[in-house]
Amino acid sequence: MQKQSIAILGAGNLGLAIYKGLETGGLLENNQAILTRRDTNAIKNVSHPATTITSDNRKAVEDADIIIFAVQPKQLKDVIDEVKPAIHQDKHTLISVITAVSTEEIEEMIGFDLPIIRAMPNTAIAVGQSMTCIACNKAGKSKLDAVQTIFNCVGKTMVIEENLMQAATVVCASGIAFWMRFIRATTQGGVQLGFDAEDAQKIAVQACLGAASLLNNSESHPEQEIDKVTTPQGCTIAGLNEMEHNGLSSALIKGLVTSYDRINKMKKS
Ligand SMILES: NC(=O)C1=CN([C@@H]2O[C@H](COP(=O)(O)OP(=O)(O)OC[C@H]3O[C@@H](n4cnc5c(N)ncnc54)[C@H](OP(=O)(O)O)[C@@H]3O)[C@@H](O)[C@H]2O)C=CC1
Numbered sequence: 070m071q072k073q074s075i076a077i078l079g080a081g082n083l084g085l086a087i088y089k090g091l092e093t094g095g096l097l098e099n100n101q102a103i104l105t106r107r108d109t110n111a112i113k114n115v116s117h118p119a120t121t122i123t124s125d126n127r128k129a130v131e132d133a134d135i136i137i138f139a140v141q142p143k144q145l146k147d148v149i150d151e152v153k154p155a156i157h158q159d160k161h162t163l164i165s166v167i168t169a170v171s172t173e174e175i176e177e178m179i180g181f182d183l184p185i186i187r188a189m190p191n192t193a194i195a196v197g198q199s200m201t202c203i204a205c206n207k208a209g210k211s212k213l214d215a216v217q218t219i220f221n222c223v224g225k226t227m228v229i230e231e232n233l234m235q236a237a238t239v240v241c242a243s244g245i246a247f248w249m250r251f252i253r254a255t256t257q258g259g260v261q262l263g264f265d266a267e268d269a270q271k272i273a274v275q276a277c278l279g280a281a282s283l284l285n286n287s288e289s290h291p292e293q294e295i296d297k298v299t300t301p302q303g304c305t306i307a308g309l310n311e312m313e314h315n316g317l318s319s320a321l322i323k324g325l326v327t328s329y330d331r332i333n334k335m336k337k338s
């Protein structure tokens with residue numbers, strides 16, 4: 070890939086996680102990163118020499134080829150108004166990781182056609198394990214491969230239709246929080262059964278990783294793997310059925326749908 074400057078406008082939780090991913094994925098060896106936020110003192114533990122930290126969004130855009138918008142949804146319009154004069158159709162590729170804002174809405178805010186990619190990574194991007202769902206506007210199709218190459222360095226990618234971006238936000242991005250709660254609850258159970266918290270968490274994390282790897286490394290289905298664990302009249306089926314009597318699968322599905330519906334409300338507010 071030809072040397073490029075990547076500006077992340079809004080180096081908060083996700084913006085910094087993306088930056089860390091670019092660093093650990095080796096993308097800063099040949100490329101430059103520019104990080105912005107208003108309170109630049111809050112950007113900690115950034116020492117890679119190929120990095121500039123600034124609160125000047127417009128200068129960042131002038132100096133960048135790829136611009137990643139990573140501010141909160143309500144902050145986007147002001148940021149776009151600020152940087153619009155520095156955006157050039159033939160120079161810039163815009164990537165937005167912002168929830169509930171379509172490529173069409175971004176195009177309208179900017180006022181002219183240019184490549185816009187919506188990417189929905191998750192915070193595991195910091196450790197190179199994101200799933201990043203990607204969609205684009207018409208002009209963005211020519212940049213899709215290049216953007217996918219970047220996100221492939223920090224996990225896996227899936228190109229999707231933009232109308233699935235809301236579902237991707239819930240399953241992929243919010244998914245990190247949902248799995249964390251599952252791991253935490255397992256840890257709490259482990260503590261009640263006798264492990265100290267540190268050991269209980271280690272076991273919960275490795276069991277979670279193991280379950281994911283079983284599916285990741287084969288064509289298997291979760292129920293096939295469950296059948297291999299559940300000895301007749303054994304402890305696993307007893308525990309699993311108790312969880313289902315208490316609505317485990319139903320609670321998860323309802324939670325996903327509630328998150329999805331919340332995005333619709335964010336769109337209207
Ligand atoms: N967190 C996550 O896991 C995910 C988040 N997203 C989306 O990513 C976006 C960011 O989320 P998240 O990182 O959690 O939010 P944060 O609030 O942590 O980050 C937003 C950052 O934007 C900065 N910011 C605000 N206004 C400006 C401005 N005018 N110029 C430059 N920087 C500015 C803020 O810093 P300061 O106030 O100092 O300027 C802040 O650091 C959201 O749209 C969210 O929907 C998507 C997927 C996952």
Ligand SMILES: O=C(O)[C@@H]1CCC=N1
Nearest residue numbers: 168238239242243244
């Ligand atoms: O909670 C949120 O709204 C954002 C989007 C997905 C993860 N964090």
